[in-house]
Amino acid sequence: xxxxxxxxxxxxxxxxxxxxxxxxxxxxxxxxxxxxxxxxxxxxxxxxxxxxxxxxxxxxxxxxxxxxxxxxxxxxxxxxxxxxxxxxxxxxxxxxxxxxxxxxxxxxxxxxxxxxxxxxxxxxxxxxxxxxxxxxxxxxxxxxxxxxxxxxxxxxxxxxxxxxxxxxxxxxxxxxxxxxxxxxxxxxxxxxxxxxxxxxxxxxxxxxxxxxxxxxxxxxxxxxxxxxxxxxxxxxxxxxxxxxxxxxxxxxxxxxxxxxxxxxxxxxxxxxxxxxxxxxxxxxxxxxxxxxxxxxxxxxxxxxxxxxxxxxxxxxxxxxxxxxxxxxxxxxxxxxxxxxxxxxxxxxxxxxxxxxxxxxxxx
Numbered sequence: 001x002x003x004x005x006x007x008x009x010x011x012x013x014x015x016x017x018x019x020x021x022x023x024x025x026x027x028x029x030x031x032x033x034x035x036x037x038x039x040x041x042x043x044x045x046x047x048x049x050x051x052x053x054x055x056x057x058x059x060x061x062x063x064x065x066x067x068x069x070x071x072x073x074x075x076x077x078x079x080x081x082x083x084x085x086x087x088x089x090x091x092x093x094x095x096x097x098x099x100x101x102x103x104x105x106x107x108x109x110x111x112x113x114x115x116x117x118x119x120x121x122x123x124x125x126x127x128x129x130x131x132x133x134x135x136x137x138x139x140x141x142x143x144x145x146x147x148x149x150x151x152x153x154x155x156x157x158x159x160x161x162x163x164x165x166x167x168x169x170x171x172x173x174x175x176x177x178x179x180x181x182x183x184x185x186x187x188x189x190x191x192x193x194x195x196x197x198x199x200x201x202x203x204x205x206x207x208x209x210x211x212x213x214x215x216x217x218x219x220x221x222x223x224x225x226x227x228x229x230x231x232x233x234x235x236x237x238x239x240x241x242x243x244x245x246x247x248x249x250x251x252x253x254x255x256x257x258x259x260x261x262x263x264x265x266x267x268x269x270x271x272x273x274x275x276x277x278x279x280x281x282x283x284x285x286x287x288x289x290x291x292x293x294x295x296x297x298x299x300x301x302x303x304x305x306x307x308x309x310x311x312x313x314x315x316x317x318x319x320x321x322x323x324x325x326x327x328x329x330x331x332x333x334x335x336x337x338x339x340x341x342x343x344x345x346x347x348x349x350x351x352x353x354x355x356x357x358x359x360x361x362x363x
Contacts, residue, residue, distance in 0.1 A: 114261030
């Protein structure tokens with residue numbers, strides 16, 4: 001049995017994140033998790049995690065099954081393992097997606113939002129279905145492969161982010177898949193990964209909707225690399241995502257576009273209990289409109305099309321169970337900012353500062 005609790009407080013010079021943070025304090029990010037794991041026989045494991053999450057107006061507070069699965073090892077040797085998983089299974093996506101709720105597993109309060117969007121978090125967290133996995137260890141390193149298939153979790157987070165805060169219908173997910181190839185050298189000192197996800201959603205409107213029944217598809221490709229030294233660490237990830245929207249009618253024309261994002265992050269451990277991090281993250285919602293000139297013609301500010309984010313953070317492991325973290329962002333653009341917290345894009349500001357303080361506990 002394991003568990004964790006995280007509470008974060010935010011303040012921003014302009015715009016809102018996780019509630020009303022603009023010129024105020026927003027205690028809008030709370031995450032509480034409890035997970036259980038049981039192995040009735042050597043090759044069979046049962047595991048589940050319940051999660052309570054509150055994230056401003058994007059998620060006012062909900063209790064959900066984060067994952068719940070049965071894991072069966074079909075082949076198990078000292079250097080080789082092949083197995084199956086069934087149930088609600090985590091999506092392998094980048095370096096941090098499978099553990100993103102556990103704050104101890106990543107350097108900052110906020111992950112690079114150009115790749116790990118909080119506003120579409122549920123869609124890329126898990127699927128109801130199954131997975132095949134393969135792990136092989138030899139003198140050259142550790143190689144692992146995962147193939148996950150099933151129904152993703154579609155909710156109001158992704159609907160608000162893509163179709164706007166005034167969409168009244170319902171999103172239904174269609175069967176999709178995710179796959180990841182991961183290679184580690186020297187006991188995890190060097191890590192390389194390639195991830196690909198293919199998801200599709202169908203929108204069912206209500207009578208008062210201004211948009212018709214339509215279809216959304218997202219196909220992100222993420223390339224990741226990481227170096228973990230004794231004191232110094234360096235991480236970089238690059239995302240290229242194909243998007244397609246169709247069937248929504250004249251108020252939401254059919255569109256095919258590509259999203260691009262990348263970040264570079266460096267960490268340094270001053271002493272075993274104190275670690276600093278610095279990151280630069282770039283996001284373009286549409287690679288053919290990096291400066292926002294096209295969206296500007298639609299009557300919204302050009303800065304909704306991109307975001308450039310400098311982040312500096314400091315982490316203090318007070319004890320093995322308690323962690324305190326402080327973080328500062330200097331941001332140009334609002335591309336990853338939650339629209340649920342900022343329903344009017346014309347009232348947002350292009351340049352803004354974000355401050356965060358987080359307390360985390362685990363057992």
